[in-house]
Amino acid sequence: MSLRAKQKEARTLTGLPGESTIQRATPFLKWAGGKSQLITTYDGFFPKRFNRYFEPFTGGGAIFFHLKNQRGEFKASLSDLNDELINCYRVIKNDVEELISHLKTHPNDEDYFYELRAVDAKTLSEIERAARLIYLNKTCFNGLYRVNSKGQFNVPFGFYKNPRTCNETNLRACSAALADVELNCRPFDHVLKFAKKGDLVYFDPPYHPLSSTANFTSYTRNCFSADDQEHLADVFAKLDKRGCHVMLSNSDCAFIRDLYKDFSIETVNAIRAINCKSEGRGKITEVLVLNR
Numbered sequence: 437m438s439l440r441a442k443q444k445e446a447r448t449l450t451g452l453p454g455e456s457t458i459q460r461a462t463p464f465l466k467w468a469g470g471k472s473q474l475i476t477t478y479d480g481f482f483p484k485r486f487n488r489y490f491e492p493f494t495g496g497g498a499i500f501f502h503l504k505n506q507r508g509e510f511k512a513s514l515s516d517l518n519d520e521l522i523n524c525y526r527v528i529k530n531d532v533e534e535l536i537s538h539l540k541t542h543p544n545d546e547d548y549f550y551e552l553r554a555v556d557a558k559t560l561s562e563i564e565r566a567a568r569l570i571y572l573n574k575t576c577f578n579g580l581y582r583v584n585s586k587g588q589f590n591v592p593f594g595f596y597k598n599p600r601t602c603n604e605t606n607l608r609a610c611s612a613a614l615a616d617v618e619l620n621c622r623p624f625d626h627v628l629k630f631a632k633k634g635d636l637v638y639f640d641p642p643y644h645p646l647s648s649t650a651n652f653t654s655y656t657r658n659c660f661s662a663d664d665q666e667h668l669a670d671v672f673a674k675l676d677k678r679g680c681h682v683m684l685s686n687s688d689c690a691f692i693r694d695l696y697k698d699f700s701i702e703t704v705n706a707i708r709a710i711n712c713k714s715e716g717r718g719k720i721t722e723v724l725v726l727n728r
């Protein structure tokens with residue numbers, strides 16, 4: 437069956453009845469390093485008041501969606517170096533109904549998955565690219581985004597019985613949460629051009645590896661090096677001097693603790709879910725750095 441014929445067949449199967457009301461928004465993608473499980477731990481550390489919110493390593497945006505559900509109206513700027521991801525946020529913000537219609541055309545089928553995975557995203561429309569990313573994320577093994585050195589998505593099919601490729605209610609809730617949000621594909625240090633006194637900046641960078649084999653840094657073609665971590669610490673210190681509220685998550689290791697020794701460092705318990713080695717999974721401590 438052709439790609440188009442499979443899409444047509446799937447359109448008739450994926451509609452979920454009774455999904456129309458606006459609800460709390462949660463991340464629409466599973467993202468390596470996602471912060472959903474740490475939200476209750478972090479809750480006590482967010483400032484009571486802030487002006488605008490900046491998240492320069494947005495990923496799945498778990499902290500943004502949580503703050504939006506909790507605090508309601510505030511101006512926000514979300515950015516990330518991954519252009520497929522930022523395109524997806526833009527489409528959810530501006531064209532959520534077209535996206536939903538398009539997502540319903542994708543069947544949960546192994547051959548279809550590999551055909552769509554092989555398509556060059558640059559040949560697709562913005563809506564098709566966003567639908568492709570969400571579909572691949574929901575149906576691939578372990579639900580994550582990983583690319584090879586050529587920038588091609590390279591995770592295999594997940595064989596899930598009933599993956600929720602099109603959660604209409606949540607996509608609409610995310611669209612509403614993103615209504616006034618600025619979305620940009622740019623490197624993290626551009627936040628220095630925009631953040632002002634009283635703004636909250638939350639950094640969730642690719643974590644510094646605990647060992648040479650333990651790193652997961654392939655969200656984009658560019659890896660995040662020790663030099664990048666040092667540059668980030670410098671950006672953190674500049675924002676602190678400016679009077680911003682600054683928060684940063686990272687791995688719990690001597691290198692990171694030393695970079696932020698002039699700030700408050702909280703140790704938090706986390707569960708590491710995505711790691712190529714099984715010993716990398718399970719309970720682990722991370723740090724939350726604050727400038728309060």
Ligand SMILES: C[S@@+](CC[C@H](N)C(=O)[O-])C[C@H]1O[C@@H](n2cnc3c(N)ncnc32)[C@H](O)[C@@H]1O
Pocket residue numbers: 467468469470471472492493494495496497498499515516517518622623624625640641642643655656660
């Ligand atoms: C740990 S993930 C963020 C997880 C996210 N906060 C969540 O809750 O799901 C790190 C993100 O940083 C992005 N990234 C990597 N290098 C970057 C850079 N130099 N500037 C901006 N973003 C970058 C990656 O594309 C990835 O989405």
